[in-house]
Each structure stands twice: as C-alpha cells, then as structure tokens.
Amino acid sequence: MDGILDVAGLSKTFTLHERGATLCAFEDVSFSLGAGSFSALVAPSGSGKSSLLKCIYRTYLASAGSATFRSQHGDVNLVSADEHAIIELRRREIGYVSQFLHCLPRQSCLDVVARPLIALGANRVEARARASEMLEALGLPAHLLELPPATFSGGEKQRVNLARGLLTGPRLLLLDEPTASLDAQSAERAVEQITQARNRGAAILAILHDSSLVRRLADQTIALRAPVGARTEN
Amino acid sequence: MKPILDVRNLRKTFGDGCEQCGRLTGAAAATNRCPACGTIVAVRGASFTLRHGEILGVMGESGSGKSSLVRMLYFDEAPVSGSAVFDDKGTPVEMFALNAAQQRRLRNTRFGMVYQNAHMGLNFGISAGGNIAERLLLNEQAHYEKIRERARYLLERTGIAAARMDESPHRFSGGMQQRVQIARALATDPPLLLLDEVTTGLDVSVQARILDLILELQEALGLSMVVVTHDMGVIRQLATRTLVMKNGEVVEQGLTDQILEDPQHAYTQQLVSAAL
Ligand SMILES: Nc1ncnc2c1ncn2[C@@H]1O[C@H](COP(=O)(O)OP(=O)(O)OP(=O)(O)O)[C@@H](O)[C@H]1O
Ligand SMILES: [Mg+2]
Ligand SMILES: [Zn+2]
Numbered sequence: 001m002d003g004i005l006d007v008a009g010l011s012k013t014f015t016l017h018e019r020g021a022t023l024c025a026f027e028d029v030s031f032s033l034g035a036g037s038f039s040a041l042v043a044p045s046g047s048g049k050s051s052l053l054k055c056i057y058r059t060y061l062a063s064a065g066s067a068t069f070r071s072q073h074g075d076v077n078l079v080s081a082d083e084h085a086i087i088e089l090r091r092r093e094i095g096y097v098s099q100f101l102h103c104l105p106r107q108s109c110l111d112v113v114a115r116p117l118i119a120l121g122a123n124r125v126e127a128r129a130r131a132s133e134m135l136e137a138l139g140l141p142a143h144l145l146e147l148p149p150a151t152f153s154g155g156e157k158q159r160v161n162l163a164r165g166l167l168t169g170p171r172l173l174l175l176d177e178p179t180a181s182l183d184a185q186s187a188e189r190a191v192e193q194i195t196q197a198r199n200r201g202a203a204i205l206a207i208l209h210d211s212s213l214v215r216r217l218a219d220q221t222i223a224l225r226a227p228v229g230a231r232t233e234n
Numbered sequence: 235m236k237p238i239l240d241v242r243n244l245r246k247t248f249g250d251g252c253e254q255c256g257r258l259t260g261a262a263a264a265t266n267r268c269p270a271c272g273t274i275v276a277v278r279g280a281s282f283t284l285r286h287g288e289i290l291g292v293m294g295e296s297g298s299g300k301s302s303l304v305r306m307l308y309f310d311e312a313p314v315s316g317s318a319v320f321d322d323k324g325t326p327v328e329m330f331a332l333n334a335a336q337q338r339r340l341r342n343t344r345f346g347m348v349y350q351n352a353h354m355g356l357n358f359g360i361s362a363g364g365n366i367a368e369r370l371l372l373n374e375q376a377h378y379e380k381i382r383e384r385a386r387y388l389l390e391r392t393g394i395a396a397a398r399m400d401e402s403p404h405r406f407s408g409g410m411q412q413r414v415q416i417a418r419a420l421a422t423d424p425p426l427l428l429l430d431e432v433t434t435g436l437d438v439s440v441q442a443r444i445l446d447l448i449l450e451l452q453e454a455l456g457l458s459m460v461v462v463t464h465d466m467g468v469i470r471q472l473a474t475r476t477l478v479m480k481n482g483e484v485v486e487q488g489l490t491d492q493i494l495e496d497p498q499h500a501y502t503q504q505l506v507s508a509a510l
Binding site: 016018087 | 488495496498499503
C-alpha cells in the first residue's frame, strides 16, 4: 500500500490569551494512510477528532508533530509548509468536507460545486455539468440546483458540501461527519460516492458517528485518547 | 512562481522619531504614538508577499495602519524605510527606488486604487465617464472616441448604465460611486488592485453586490488584490490569506480560515471573538 499521509506525534493545544488558559485538543497522535484506503477516527465526543482533521487541512496550526503528505510534487509537511503550498494542495490534492457548508453567499448551488473545478481550468459548462451529475448522484433535488445553498436544509447543504469535496478527485479526503444530517437513503448514496473515490485511489480519513458504517467501511480505525481537558496555567 | 508584490520591512512614521520609538510603540506597547517624542509609528515594518491572482486581506482596528500600508504601495505616501518589489511583467521593480515619473507610470498604468471615501478616488468636478477618461489620458491614450468607448465599456462592466456616463458622481449613490471608482481603477487594465474599505458605510445589500463584483472581476481578469477592511465578513468572502495589524504592527498572518478559526495572537483572538 502506497503511503499518502504520515502523521507523527501530532498535538494541538490552544492558547486562550484572554482567559490565560491552554486547552489540549489531542496529544501525540500517529498513524499512516495508504492510497485507496478508508480510515475512521473513533473517539468520544470532545476528544479532538475535528481538531485533528483541521490540523491536517491547516485550518488549525498544530502545536507539535508532523503530517507528511506525499504530494505529486514530493513530500510536504502540512504542519509547517508555506501557505501558498497549502493553497495549491487544497486546490488539487486535499479535500475537506466539514459538517458546515462554508461557501460564498449569493452563488447558485451548481456554481458553488463547480467553482473548484473551474479554478483548475475546466470550462464552465463542463464543470457545471459534472457538478450537476454529482449532485444528482447524491440525490439533491434538481429544482435546487440554481438556488443559493444559504436557505437549504442541513441535509441538502451537506450534499452540496460533499459534492464539492469529491468533484475535483483529491488524493486525500478529510470527512467530518459526511452523513450526519442525511436520511438513510441519502446516506447510502453518499457512501457510494465516497467508496468510488476510495476505489479510484484516494486515502480517506473520516469521522463517522454511525458505528455500523465504521465497521462496514473502515480498513483501519484510529483511536484518540479521552479528552485531556482544560489546563489552566499561570 | 515569483510574487507580484514582495514587501519587506515597510515603515511609515509621522514625526522625527527618537531612540525609544521602537520600544515604546507597537502591539505590545498598545500604542502607535511614542510617548517620548510624540512620533506616530503608523506602520512599524510590514512584510508580506502577494502572489499573482491572489487576494490578500489586511484587517485590524481603526488606526492600526492598514490604510497607511496601501497608501505607501500606491505612492500616496513615502515610506521612511523598507522595500517593495513589484513584478512588472517579469521585470522586478524596486518601487521606492524609482524616480517620480516612473512611480507615476506604475501608479497610472499598473496599479488601481479604490478608496473608502469616493471623494479621494474620484474627481467630482467632472462626469463619471470623465473620471475614467482622465486615467486613460494620463496613460497617453488620446483618441477621443476610443476613450469614450472604453469608459462606456468599463461602466457597463461594473454595473453602471452607460447612459449615465456624462453625469457627475455627485448624483450617484454611495454604491454607484464605488463602482465608478472600480471602473476608473480598471481603466488601464492594471494587474494589481488596492482596495481600502470599499464597502464600509454602504447598505448591506449594496455591500454584497460590490463584493460580488470584486470577486467576479478578480476571477475574470486574474487580478491580484490587497483588500483592507475591518470587516471580518469581507475578509472571509474575499481573501485567501490575511494579515492582522495592531498599532502599526503586523501581529499575525496566515490562511484566512486559520486566522479566523485558530487565531494565535491575543489581539486576533479578541477581534474574532468580538465578531462571533
Ligand atoms: N498624515 C498623517 N499625519 C499624522 N498621523 C497620521 C497621518 N496619517 C495617518 N496618521 C496616523 O497613522 C496611524 C495609522 O493610520 P491609518 O489611516 O493607516 O489607519 P487605518 O488602520 O487605516 O485606520 P481606519 O480603520 O480608521 O481607516 C493613525 O494613528 C493615524 O492617526
Ligand atoms: Mg483606513
Ligand atoms: Zn520616539
């Protein structure tokens, strides 16, 4: 199995200046992800699962350790890489789907999903066609395609999010509760698309609340220790 | 890839300065005014790069030096020290080593500026179209019909009916005045746009449409931009990277989502939590 991501000794402690406190989200986490594999992060609530994904995506700055990504242009430590390198990797190789949809307001759902493809040079018509296919595969009602997602339901937003994350075919896919707001049938469609991404060689690191899904999908589970909790200094 | 702009240690002070200015001003000192000599250290030594096609956000509270920073880059103000290298179609140009005529050329043809206050960016004594023509004339384009054609095109492009090109900006709403400023800034197809609080003071719906226009232009024309604002919503929507200033000092810079979700500096944490 080709390695795609090696995480070693990764830790995250927040320093909350105003409160004069530090807060440890997770500590000393190590694991590897192979190409075409599905790994599930399992841990009790509050033990830093989302923070871990965010440290890998660099929305959070890790406090210690490394996350070595085998990019198409060589190894990159995501913890310390130059911001422009991270921007490029996000565009081409690393996808992140959070529980919340962050997108530009006032853009149609189709444009939101097609945008990353267009940014990579696809023409607009083709990108929108592919976006539409993906959204359809995820079961988003067709009459929503031209509307801005701002007013969508939680489950609808989640599908928009997932479609956007999957469409550019990233080699590493970070999924934070990708099916949490979906009904059983929509969740099944999402699982189908995620499985296809894995079969195409993507390494998938997911947080799933549904333990039966974990058993069904995961090649490996990664456990985080129980929350270390808040520690107050000075 | 070479950045379009590489700014190193740019510094701006108002006053003669003394030995103590460095120690007694800045974020940690919580003031930009030196108590020993009264000098204002508006920008303490700012460094950053801007990539081609990138939007960099600059945020911070009132008086933190955001405007001073972009005003230096537009040659509105001269820095006391520091450098800025502009990549002019592949040729690196040390901006502050240029003579006045060369600076004027860059300013008129390679940079565009949009001010918060339309009175700074527009000549209210002439028509909207005239404001665009003025910039083209500075650029030695003298063919009358061509200039009018270009002005008409730019106004339409920025959402102003060409039929109104002969009206004075006085008669326009705040949002329209900002559009005219943007049209004027774009007149000579500059690769770099500096935007200082362009949506401040406008109605929320008007703000939204101006932001849409800025993004649309950025995508269509591949512009690089420095966007100054104290509005985190603007930062979130426009900027891929963000610089945070306080008391003339850049206290933090990083990916915009990181700055907003995991701010490191006490001041940034305070700004972000105040906006929640
Ligand atoms: N011409 C000047 N003479 C003296 N002091 C000045 C001058 N221009 C600016 N300053 C001072 O420099 C500091 C930085 O001002 P600047 O306009 O750059 O702030 P800003 O961050 O843009 O603030 P705002 O958000 O209010 O626009 C302020 O303390 C200001 O009073
Ligand atoms: Mg200002
Ligand atoms: Zn002094």
